[in-house]
Amino acid sequence: MSPNPRQILLLQAVQAQGSVMLDDLAAKLGVTLQTMRRDVQRLADEGLLTRFHGGVRVPSSTTENIAxxxxxxxxxxxxxxxxxxxxxxxxxxxxxxxxxxxxxxxxxxxxxxxxxxxxxxxxxxxxxxxxxxxxxxxxxxxxxxxxxxxxxxxxxxxxxxxxxxxxxxxxxxxxxxxxxxxxxxxxxxxxxxxxxxxxxxxxxxxxxxxxxxxxxxxxxxxxxxxxxxxxxxxxxxxxxxxxxxxxxxxxxxx
CATH class of the missing domain: 3.40.50.1360 (Rossmann fold)
Known part of the structure; x- marks a missing residue:
């Protein structure tokens, strides 16, 4: 997958904060919640993000912490x-x-x-x-x-x-x-x-x-x-x- 410019901004926003609510992301990027959900789902399908109830976070291991x-x-x-x-x-x-x-x-x-x-x-x-x-x-x-x-x-x-x-x-x-x-x-x-x-x-x-x-x-x-x-x-x-x-x-x- 090659993310489009909006999806790249989405990834950067999540990486900067670790986890973000979808409402906040949609407002930050100036798109509808429906568009945000669609982008997030596509990125999650590629393993670039992980969804949770109402939000999204960077993927992380359950067995090992970061340095x-x-x-x-x-x-x-x-x-x-x-x-x-x-x-x-x-x-x-x-x-x-x-x-x-x-x-x-x-x-x-x-x-x-x-x-x-x-x-x-x-x-x-x-x-x-x-x-x-x-x-x-x-x-x-x-x-x-x-x-x-x-x-x-x-x-x-x-x-x-x-x-x-x-x-x-x-x-x-x-x-x-x-x-x-x-x-x-x-x-x-x-x-x-x-x-x-x-x-x-x-x-x-x-x-x-x-x-x-x-x-x-x-x-x-x-x-x-x-x-x-x-x-x-x-x-x-x-x-x-x-x-x-x-x-x-x-x-x-x-």
């Missing part, structure tokens, strides 16, 4: 807004756990002006960032170090996390599916994240708009296990009803 540096640059502005929104809600003099992910690393940067924090993490990037804050104590989980993103995983990390009960777990995720499940790629990382969720008084999820309807292989948790969600754009269908049913408090970082 850390790519993820760091992807939706960086949205992650920064989310990080500032999270930091504004985190009180001084509290205990936190931050897990693996580029969004939690952005949150760590936003916490550099806080005082009296005690932070536990299995993310060496988070530990390095927060070590620059002399008013913050950083505790690093031991275990198997993943060289590609400096994440610490494995049974030793799980056993370490189980010693604590913190005020807030700040977690990132690879995907949120339409059944209300939070998903990731590495089962060893998932096991640590599950321990983090179980050993926090509140769980705050930070996820940019591209994570909605993004598939991944391993279930971490359900939305009902989350207390707050921080994201960077209006939440697509069918998630508003799912979040309301799970009684999750939502923050959209403008």
């Amino acid at each position: 850390h540096q790519q993820r760091e640059n992807l939706h960086a502005a949205g992650k920064a807004r989310i990080a500032r929104a999270v930091a504004a809600e985190v009180p001084n003099d509290c205990s936190l756990i931050l897990n693996i992910g580029t969004t939690t690393e952005a949150i760590a940067k936003a916490l550099l002006q806080h005082s009296g924090l005690r932070v536990i993490t299995n993310n060496l990037n988070v530990a390095i960032i927060l070590s620059a804050n002399p008013r913050c104590e950083v505790i690093v989980a031991g275990g198997v170090l993943r060289g590609r993103d400096r994440g610490v995983v494995g049974e030793a990390a799980i056993d370490f996390i189980r010693q604590f009960k913190v005020d807030i777990a700040l977690i990132g995720i690879s995907g949120i599916e339409a059944d209300g499940s939070l998903r990731d790629y590495d089962f060893r990382e998932v096991k640590v994240s599950q321990a983090i969720i179980a050993h926090a008084r509140e769980v705050w999820l930070a996820a940019d708009h591209s994570k909605f309807n993004r598939p991944a292989m391993v279930e971490v948790a359900q939305l009902a296990q989350i207390d707050r969600l921080f994201t960077d754009a209006p939440i697509p269908e069918p998630f508003p009803a799912l979040l309301a049913e799970a009684q999750v408090r939502c923050h959209i970082a403008a």
